[in-house]
Amino acid sequence: MNKAQLIDAMAAAADLTKIDTKKALDAFVEETAKALKSGDRVALVGFGSFSISKRAARKGRNPQTGKEIKIAEKNVIKFKAGSELTDIVN
Numbered sequence: 001m002n003k004a005q006l007i008d009a010m011a012a013a014a015d016l017t018k019i020d021t022k023k024a025l026d027a028f029v030e031e032t033a034k035a036l037k038s039g040d041r042v043a044l045v046g047f048g049s050f051s052i053s054k055r056a057a058r059k060g061r062n063p064q065t066g067k068e069i070k071i072a073e074k075n076v077i078k079f080k081a082g083s084e085l086t087d088i089v090n
Contacts, residue, residue: 006025007021007025010025036050036051036052036077046082046083046084047081047082047084047085048079048082048085049080049082050078051080052075053076054073054075054076055075057073
């Protein structure tokens with residue numbers, strides 16, 4: 001399912017216009033990104049939680065040359081599914 005399909009499905013389920021649904025989805029994504037960037041955790045009970053984890057700097061290899069390279073430290077986004085979502089999928 002892509003973003004347009006998700007907007008269509010949400011609009012139909014919530015009896016909203018596609019424009020309002022797109023605004024709501026875009027706001028959700030934007031506010032979630034802001035919260036994660038500031039180091040907060042975003043938890044949606046039953047659905048899951050988004051959090052940030054630091055990946056330490058490490059050494060890697062260029063697969064074409066085999067030369068060792070340095071991979072910088074970075075933040076990665078993690079998602080842990082909630083129990084209700086897990087039950088629905090299984």
